[in-house]
Every structure is written in structure tokens, then in C-alpha cells.
Amino acid sequence: MTSSPDYPDMRLPGTPGALAAYCLDALKGGWGEDWDTPLKNAVGDLANEIFSGLHRGAVSVEGLGALVRELADQGLTGRADALRALHADGLSGAALEALKARLDTLAAQGFDAFADAVTRRKAGIVFTAHPTFALSKAMRLALANAAVDGAPANGERLEHGPDSDISLVSEHGEVKEAISRARGALAQLDALILGTARRHFPDRWHTLKPGLISLASWVGYDLDGRTDIHWGRSIAFRLEEKAIQLERYAALAAEAGAGDMATRLERAGALTREHAALFEGNLDNPATVVHAANALTAPHTGRLVSLTALIAELGEAIEGASDENKPALAALRAEMASAGLGAAHIHLRINAAQLKSAVRADLGLEQDEEDFGRLALARAAERAQSAELHAVSFASVFLEQMTARRQFMMCAQFLKHIDADTPIRFLLAECETPATVMGAVYLARLYGVADKVDISPLFETPDALERGGRLMDRLISEPAYRDYVQTRGRLSIQLGFSDAGRFMGQAGAELAIERLHILVARALARHGVKNIEIVVFNTHGESMGRGAHPGSLIQRLDHLLTPWARSRFKAAGVPLVHETSYQGGDGFLHFARQELADSVVLQTALHALDIPDGNKADPFYAEIDYTWDIYRALKSWQEDLFANTDYRNAITAFAPNMLVKSGSRKAKRPGAPGQALDLSMLRAIPHNAALQQLAIPVNVSGGIGASTQSEPERMADLITRSPRMANLIAMVMRARTLTSLSALRGYARLFDASEWTGRAAWARSPAMQRAFLDLAGRLSDQSRHTALVRLANHLSADLMKFDQLIAGHDWREDPDRYAVEALHAVRQALIMQAFLIISRLPGFSPRHDLTRADLIDLVLALRIPEAVAALDEIFPEASEALSALDAIEEPSTTDSPALRGYPEIQARIIRPLEQLYPLMTQVSVAISHYHRAIG
Structure with missing residues (x-):
């Protein structure tokens, strides 16, 4: 793969094992030491580096596929160990x-x-x-x-x-x-x-x-x-x-x-x-x-x-x-x-x-x-x-x-x-x-x-x-x-x-x-x-x-x-x-x-x-007024989250389209044709799977911090004294180890128009600059970016309180966390690559009730298989019907096979786009290994 003139020549390891080690080291060292770097995002930064590497020729889609398999195999091994322990x-x-x-x-x-x-x-x-x-x-x-x-x-x-x-x-x-x-x-x-x-x-x-x-x-x-x-x-x-x-x-x-x-x-x-x-x-x-x-x-x-x-x-x-x-x-x-x-x-x-x-x-x-x-x-x-x-x-x-x-x-x-x-x-x-x-x-x-x-x-x-x-x-x-x-x-x-x-x-x-x-x-x-x-x-x-x-x-x-x-x-x-x-x-x-x-x-x-x-000696039951107050506060926090517009927009914007088909029953409840997906229409398993794929299993990890903020010392003491509460918190703590707001903010970056405008300013070729500006234009309303960022801010306040509550539990050192974050970074890079590929689609007059903007929007929602199917119909590589013209005996110097199809668009846009999506969903399955199940 040749280097791109649009990016400086930085080097990434070539083998899956070395690349995996590089990614994990980058994540472990990328948190920053204090509040002097509040906007630093180790996951998003790694995703940008991998995206850059795709254009420099430092990594290929095939190489990233090998990396995903490496991390997926590690997750599968951990899953087997957990099954054996169970x-x-x-x-x-x-x-x-x-x-x-x-x-x-x-x-x-x-x-x-x-x-x-x-x-x-x-x-x-x-x-x-x-x-x-x-x-x-x-x-x-x-x-x-x-x-x-x-x-x-x-x-x-x-x-x-x-x-x-x-x-x-x-x-x-x-x-x-x-x-x-x-x-x-x-x-x-x-x-x-x-x-x-x-x-x-x-x-x-x-x-x-x-x-x-x-x-x-x-x-x-x-x-x-x-x-x-x-x-x-x-x-x-x-x-x-x-x-x-x-x-x-x-x-x-x-x-x-x-x-x-x-x-x-x-x-x-x-x-x-x-x-x-x-x-x-x-x-x-x-x-x-x-x-x-x-x-x-x-x-x-x-x-x-x-x-x-x-x-x-x-x-x-x-x-x-x-x-x-x-x-x-x-x-x-x-x-x-x-x-x-x-x-x-x-x-x-x-x-x-x-x-x-x-x-x-x-x-x-x-x-x-x-x-x-x-x-x-x-x-x-x-x-x-x-x-x-x-x-x-x-x-x-x-x-x-x-x-x-x-x-x-x-x-x-x-x-x-x-x-x-x-x-x-x-x-x-x-x-x-x-x-x-x-x-x-x-x-x-x-x-x-x-x-x-x-x-x-x-x-x-x-x-x-x-x-x-x-x-x-x-x-x-x-x-x-x-x-x-x-x-x-x-x-x-x-x-x-x-x-x-x-x-x-x-x-x-x-x-x-x-x-x-x-x-x-x-x-x-x-x-x-x-x-x-x-x-x-x-x-x-x-x-x-x-x-x-x-x-x-x-x-x-x-x-x-x-x-x-x-x-x-x-x-x-x-x-x-x-x-x-x-x-x-x-x-x-x-x-x-x-x-x-x-x-x-x-x-x-x-x-x-x-x-x-x-x-009866368990203080969870002996102090039922207090524990019931916790339940009420926790339930209220979770119900408010489910009703939160940012939460609903963040979950439905693209996350369900990262999931593999995992059953014969439809993932979404029936709705009117063309109706926007309402979160309540998304069934429980795909809903929870979407949370996994956004690195926020907050249906488990969320709410405890906010619900106990009035008496955190009493809650910490109850966890120590009560077997019932300790067992409940054990599940929450496991979910917390797999929660990464850095990964969530990394997904928010994908939909930030200013990110793409900034890339355009540094692009060294007019074609790349136009592509970046087109993406910025399609994302100019900032709705998805805003929803994801505000959701991350909302969750951050709760999780900080929970982390203080369980101070001493070394969840940040859980190796699963970094592997999962590496997978999110790889997928974010793949998504950026898909966005860039579709933005290079040339303009065309509307066909099949679709415009160029419609096709870009399909990819922005990660409805990539639909976009590829539509592109194949609009821009076929060759038309079998037109091959009959070969029987015309009159000589011509203007009859080019290229006029009978779109091999260049097929090679430069459609097939590369098609290649990316299976790898994105393989990342989804790999992430589910670390959760021990899908959804």
C-alpha cells in the first residue's frame, strides 16, 4: 500500500501481535496524569492514528482484520475461563x-x-x-x-x-x-x-x-x-x-x-x-x-x-x-x-x-x-x-x-x-x-x-x-x-x-x-x-x-x-x-x-x-428503610436515563446497526414504514447489546453512584457488612470495568463536524479537502455528536461517584478494559474510513429515489449493507443487457466498455465500503466475548 500525501509518515507495527501490544500500550499510557489535559482521549486518539495509518499504508484493512481476530481470540479465551469457573x-x-x-x-x-x-x-x-x-x-x-x-x-x-x-x-x-x-x-x-x-x-x-x-x-x-x-x-x-x-x-x-x-x-x-x-x-x-x-x-x-x-x-x-x-x-x-x-x-x-x-x-x-x-x-x-x-x-x-x-x-x-x-x-x-x-x-x-x-x-x-x-x-x-x-x-x-x-x-x-x-x-x-x-x-x-x-x-x-x-x-x-x-x-x-x-x-x-x-442479620434487610431508599433513587435514575433524549438519540443513531443478526426474531418491534426508530421499539437484547457496543453497559453500572451520594460512607459500609449488597455490587463492578467514556467520546468525535473541518484544513490534496468538507456539511447539525457528548457528561458524574464509593477496587488495571478499548478504537477508525470512502462518491442525478446525500446519510447511520446494495444498483460494474451491443459490426473508436458500467466506482468506493462492514461487526462479536455474552 502506498503512502498518502495527506498524512505525515508515522509508523505502526505490522504484525497482529505487535499491533495489539502497541494499541494496549497506547491506551495504558494515554490517560494523562492530571487535569492539565482534560480533553485527552486515549481511545479516540488511537482511532485517529489507525485511521491515519490506513492512508499512509502503515496498516491495511486486512491487517486490522488480523488485529481484531487476535483480540477476539483473547476475549474468547477469557470467556472460556469464565465458563469453566462458572x-x-x-x-x-x-x-x-x-x-x-x-x-x-x-x-x-x-x-x-x-x-x-x-x-x-x-x-x-x-x-x-x-x-x-x-x-x-x-x-x-x-x-x-x-x-x-x-x-x-x-x-x-x-x-x-x-x-x-x-x-x-x-x-x-x-x-x-x-x-x-x-x-x-x-x-x-x-x-x-x-x-x-x-x-x-x-x-x-x-x-x-x-x-x-x-x-x-x-x-x-x-x-x-x-x-x-x-x-x-x-x-x-x-x-x-x-x-x-x-x-x-x-x-x-x-x-x-x-x-x-x-x-x-x-x-x-x-x-x-x-x-x-x-x-x-x-x-x-x-x-x-x-x-x-x-x-x-x-x-x-x-x-x-x-x-x-x-x-x-x-x-x-x-x-x-x-x-x-x-x-x-x-x-x-x-x-x-x-x-x-x-x-x-x-x-x-x-x-x-x-x-x-x-x-x-x-x-x-x-x-x-x-x-x-x-x-x-x-x-x-x-x-x-x-x-x-x-x-x-x-x-x-x-x-x-x-x-x-x-x-x-x-x-x-x-x-x-x-x-x-x-x-x-x-x-x-x-x-x-x-x-x-x-x-x-x-x-x-x-x-x-x-x-x-x-x-x-x-x-x-x-x-x-x-x-x-x-x-x-x-x-x-x-x-x-x-x-x-x-x-x-x-x-x-x-x-x-x-x-x-x-x-x-x-x-x-x-x-x-x-x-x-x-x-x-x-x-x-x-x-x-x-x-x-x-x-x-x-x-x-x-x-x-x-x-x-x-x-x-x-x-x-x-x-x-x-x-x-x-x-x-x-x-x-x-x-x-x-x-x-x-x-x-x-x-x-x-x-x-x-x-x-x-x-x-x-x-x-x-x-x-x-x-x-x-x-435476618443481614443489614440489607435489617435496615430496609435505607436500602429501599437506595432502590427508589436507583430506579428513578435509570428511568430518567431511559427517557433522556440524548440517551435515546445516542442509542438509536447508529449503534443497533453495528450488531450481527443473532436470532430469528426481529430485533425491532414493528412500527410504521419509514418511521424513525424509537428506543422503546428496540427489544431488550439488542438494546443492551447496543450499550455494550458503545462501551457503556450502564443498564448495569449506572445509577449507584448518584443514588448513594447523600450517604456514601454508609453505603460503603453496607457493601462491607451485607452479603446481599456485596453480591449486587459485584455485578455492577464487573460492568464498570467494561465501561469506557473515552470510547463513547471517541464515537462522538466521528459525528463532530469540526473534526472533519479540521482535517480539511490540513489536507494536502483538493480531492481530500472536498471529501472532508462534504462530511462536515452532512454533520453540520451536530445532533448525534451533541447527544453522545452530553450523554458522556451525564454518565461521568454518576460513575465518578461510584468509583469513589468502591475506592480501592483496581478496576482500571483490568486487562479486559484495554482490549475492549482497542477494539473500539479499531472500529472507530473503520467507521471514519467508511465515511471518507462514501464522501468520495461523485455527484449524480437522483436515481431510484436516492440522492448522493441520501447515500452518505445511510453510511453515517452505519446502514452500510443498504448503501452498498443501492450503489450496486445505481453503479453496476457492467450491464449484461449492454453486452449485446458487441454484436454490432460497424466499427467505432468511441465505444468504450467503461461506458457500459462503472468499474472505477465499483473498485474505488463500493467494494472497499463492502469490505469494511463485516470487520465492524466482527468487532461487535469480539466485544461481546469480554461481556461473556451478547446483550
Whole structure:
């Protein structure tokens, strides 16, 4: 690469390793020693130097790509180390030994106590397909191998990025593999429990049906915020999962010596696969529906819709089995009783708006009754008590246009024709009124599924979390609702760390969710609700910013449902089932190897069997007035931040366009065509991922400093004295180490017109000067620059207070920080290069409804793939149609091939621009390694 006359001849190292070392040294030494250099920005200065190097020939785009891979590999190695630490007890065997000891202790209390502990479900693992597939399946396996075996994290030199074919079907394929390993781990747990019982209770052990942990999935059944899942696809997935489990049962039965049962199970599995294939056809065609429906619902000698008879048959077989076969038969019976006719239980999900739309007419409510309040609750309760059963067929499902009604009809079909015994969870997202839940109970009664469907409100918005305690108290006081939960034997709620953390900060959300746990326990005790269990499903995900604690797996589970909250349910006399989610690619990583799946199950079992009495001596709870003041101040700070115009403008200006496609669900909620992106339309994971990519994970690190400024000494003392507060702050501190306002200010520089005007003044060629001035002109309103700078100033005041609060914690020396800042500097240089390339585009008359200014603006928003596609259409390299002119025989000296296309614009602008964008997104994936997950 030749040097550019526009820049002085400075030298940068050429090899990736040397260049990485140079960048890290520049960042470590670039902070300045005092206030004499207040405008110094080590990240932005390094970015400018790299940008300059691109023009001097000191570095190339390929060289920067090698540097990004070097830093990404380092991040991946650190991520593997963190994964290994998370599973240290599971991988070392310590968790297994601890669980053996725990089971022996329980057995010493007698058979009844042991049976109560291990046969009642206490925990659940739920697989969800949120967009966290930022790494390819091959790289996730390499990461798992590094964690388990100590292998090089990227020994195969895999690309850092997602698979190219992420779809609902591929996500379902991945969840099937995760469930299979989880199912294997649960089988080992059941064998351990039965083995312990056999040693302690040799005459009675074989009567036990262990079922400590359940598996569930909503992949293919979650319709909240998406319209791309056809009802037929959900039926096909459910049948496929049934076939998988029947085949598993057949293999286990054969191993246990139950050959006749194995044959029957094999036939049932084959028939189920045939039915699944029929529901993968075009179900928008009534003829296809008729064929598939009639095949599924027709009587068949090999069809299984219930395992009740087989479980009873196994009970008889166990009594007469040999000592050799008895354990395997008992384990098979336990799995059948726990799993039912599916690889996992299923969770259907819709949102409250869909439910309200479906029941409004039935409840006699006008469209303008938006609050869905007391009148709606009273009428829903009345209708639920008197609902007349509606018979459902697949014709009903085909014809129904309202999502909520169709989903309840699907429940009816699942229970009638696929699995009559296994309960179905029905999740209501964005639930903020008791009437919404009661309306769902009404529909469940209407379609005859109330005895098998657990309706679960999801509390995830600030309003829902604030009002959730009162909402549940009001519901529990309603006789119709109490009748419903008493019939089901359980009450289910779901808490959303993702959206809650987006709106009110992760620390604030955790405190609000803990409070809601406690309020629900109090409501159950106050109303004297007995003989039911409480199912608490805490959705969270794998990254620090979305709920996972940067400690051990046990600490992570305690983070989600604290020992104090668990003790409150114990005090209320209500058995607790704690479910947690493993979301998308980042979540499935914990099941990418059997050893990791075993670790999850073992440590989940340990946590489930430990129901603490609470720690009343913890000053966090003893000084509740003070800690609650902190929560209120923190929540207010985060909500003000979310509403801050500068914050919204900064997040939406370009950051979402730096993200890779990481899931089949759209990252943005649907809006009007051409509508500017509102921050509330950006879903939780991409929102938090955008914060990562701006180097400000302030949904975790922000607000503590400002919230404790009135009594900082008291807060510092509380962190020292309170295990609860210390665990909360540990997560905040980890986020703080990855927060870089220098990087944020570096992004602000990109959109500062004065920066480009200054470059123009020093440019040595007229062409370069014009390019810089054009960029300055497009950025003359300074809106993005101003928003980013003002946001940095706002965050700086809070973070300085937090740094003073945790003085002594050496976060600045965290090596991850400098690697992340180096990645930001590289990307800022690439963005500047992209800006410069597009500014060299020659003027042209408007084509395809686009002007030169429009194309520049697309690149300024980092909508580079759109800009490249438009440029290719406007400036094709050659026109195939015009090649026909070669057949003209008349000679010419003015017929140039260049007139038939734009090879010069292709070579100088379009292809270089196209080359930059993948490297920018590779930086995004590399940064996510240091956060241990995307978003």
C-alpha cells in the first residue's frame, strides 16, 4: 500500500501481535496524569492514528482484520475461563459429592422426608430462543471444549460471528440438542437419587418416582412480538418432540429388558413422525389441513396420547423384575412421569394486548375502556365461572383470527391428540392488570383446558413490577381465581429480568423482582392459600447485563431468587418451584457438552434442595428503610436515563446497526414504514447489546453512584457488612470495568463536524479537502455528536461517584478494559474510513429515489449493507443487457466498455465500503466475548 500525501509518515507495527501490544500500550499510557489535559482521549486518539495509518499504508484493512481476530481470540479465551469457573464445582466433581452428601442427609431423616424432597418438583430449566446466537454453533462448541478440556479456545481459527442461516427451524434444531443433553443429565440425577434410596431403603426405594427438575421450552411456541410462527409449525414441532421422547423411551425400555414395551413405543414414535411431517405442509391450504388433521385424530392401534397405562405397567414390571433390571425400569418410570410425551414441557406465550383483544367483546367492554380494570375483572370472573365448553377442531384453529383464542384452541388440540397428561404453561407478557389473567382463565375454561394449563402473568415493566404485588393480592382474593389455582394445584408467575433491566436498570430490576417475590409470598399467607405450589419462572439470560451474576452457578441462582425470598415462601407454607431460563445461543452454550449439562443439573439440584431460613442479620434487610431508599433513587435514575433524549438519540443513531443478526426474531418491534426508530421499539437484547457496543453497559453500572451520594460512607459500609449488597455490587463492578467514556467520546468525535473541518484544513490534496468538507456539511447539525457528548457528561458524574464509593477496587488495571478499548478504537477508525470512502462518491442525478446525500446519510447511520446494495444498483460494474451491443459490426473508436458500467466506482468506493462492514461487526462479536455474552 502506498503512502498518502495527506498524512505525515508515522509508523505502526505490522504484525497482529505487535499491533495489539502497541494499541494496549497506547491506551495504558494515554490517560494523562492530571487535569492539565482534560480533553485527552486515549481511545479516540488511537482511532485517529489507525485511521491515519490506513492512508499512509502503515496498516491495511486486512491487517486490522488480523488485529481484531487476535483480540477476539483473547476475549474468547477469557470467556472460556469464565465458563469453566462458572462450572468449576460441576466439572471438578465437587458438586456431585456435595449432592451425594445432601441426599444421604435427607435419607437419614426417613423415607417420607426423602420421598417428599426428591419426588416433588422443585426446579425447572427452560430453553428459550432469544436472539443471542451471535456465535456460530461450531464456535460455541469450541468454547465449550475449551472450558471442559482446556483446549485452545479457537484452535481451529474459526470466524467470530453467527451462522448465516439463523431461522426458527435451526433454533429448534439447537434446542433439541440442548434438551437431549439436559435429559441425559436428569437421567443421571434420577439414577443417583434411586441409588441413594436403594442403599437406605432397600425394601421401598423402587416405589419412588424422582422428579426434582423439569425441562421446558418455548422455542416455536412464543408468539409475543412475532407473527412469523404459523400455528402448523407449532404443531409440527410438538409432534417432533413427542417422537424424539418416544424413541428415547423405546431405547430405555429395551435396555431395561422390556422388549414388548420398547416395540410399542417404537411404533408410536414412527407414527408420530409421520403425523409431524403432515403438519409441515402448506397449512394455508384447507385440503392440507384436512389431510393432516384427519390423520392425527383418527383412531390408531399404535397411537399413544397418555402414558398412564404404561407407567402402571412399569410399576407391575418393577415388582417382578430382577435386581439387574429393576433400577433401569424404575428410572424409565420416573422419566415418563416427569417428562410425559415430549422431550420437554412447552410454554406458549402471547402478550396482554392480544389477550385483551380476544376477550373484550365477550366481556361486553367498549374499545375505549383501555384500563381493563375492575369492570373487566368482575366480568371475566363471572364468565370464567359460567363458561360453556366450546368443542375445538383443527378447522376451528384454521379459521380463528385472534391469536389468544387460537393459542388456547392449540392447547386443547395438544391435550386431546398429542399428550393428555402433561401440563402446558401459558405465559402472558406485559401483564399489568388482574383482569388480563382472569380473561385468560375464562378462555381456558371456554375451551376446556383449565385443568391442564397454568396461566402465568409476566411482570417485566416498571409499572408491572411496582403493581405486581397488588395485582397478585387482588387476584388471589378473587374466588374464581382461587378456585382455578386450587384445581391446578399451583400458582405460576414469571419475572422478566430482560425488559425490566432495560427500563429500570439491572440492579434496580433485581431489587424490584425480589420485592415482588416477597409480596406474592405474603399475599398467599394472608389469604390462607394452602395445598398449592408456587412456580416462579425467572427469565434472565446469560450476560451480566441481563441477569447472570459473574460468580458461580449457585451464586447466579441466588441472584435470581435470593435466599431471603425463598425463605419467605417457606414461611408462608407454600412449596416453591424455581424455574430459570437458558436463552438462545449463549444459553445453549451451557449444554453444548454433556459435562456442562451435567454441571447445570447437579448445581440446580443442590440449589433446589437447599431452602434457607433467610439471614435476618443481614443489614440489607435489617435496615430496609435505607436500602429501599437506595432502590427508589436507583430506579428513578435509570428511568430518567431511559427517557433522556440524548440517551435515546445516542442509542438509536447508529449503534443497533453495528450488531450481527443473532436470532430469528426481529430485533425491532414493528412500527410504521419509514418511521424513525424509537428506543422503546428496540427489544431488550439488542438494546443492551447496543450499550455494550458503545462501551457503556450502564443498564448495569449506572445509577449507584448518584443514588448513594447523600450517604456514601454508609453505603460503603453496607457493601462491607451485607452479603446481599456485596453480591449486587459485584455485578455492577464487573460492568464498570467494561465501561469506557473515552470510547463513547471517541464515537462522538466521528459525528463532530469540526473534526472533519479540521482535517480539511490540513489536507494536502483538493480531492481530500472536498471529501472532508462534504462530511462536515452532512454533520453540520451536530445532533448525534451533541447527544453522545452530553450523554458522556451525564454518565461521568454518576460513575465518578461510584468509583469513589468502591475506592480501592483496581478496576482500571483490568486487562479486559484495554482490549475492549482497542477494539473500539479499531472500529472507530473503520467507521471514519467508511465515511471518507462514501464522501468520495461523485455527484449524480437522483436515481431510484436516492440522492448522493441520501447515500452518505445511510453510511453515517452505519446502514452500510443498504448503501452498498443501492450503489450496486445505481453503479453496476457492467450491464449484461449492454453486452449485446458487441454484436454490432460497424466499427467505432468511441465505444468504450467503461461506458457500459462503472468499474472505477465499483473498485474505488463500493467494494472497499463492502469490505469494511463485516470487520465492524466482527468487532461487535469480539466485544461481546469480554461481556461473556451478547446483550
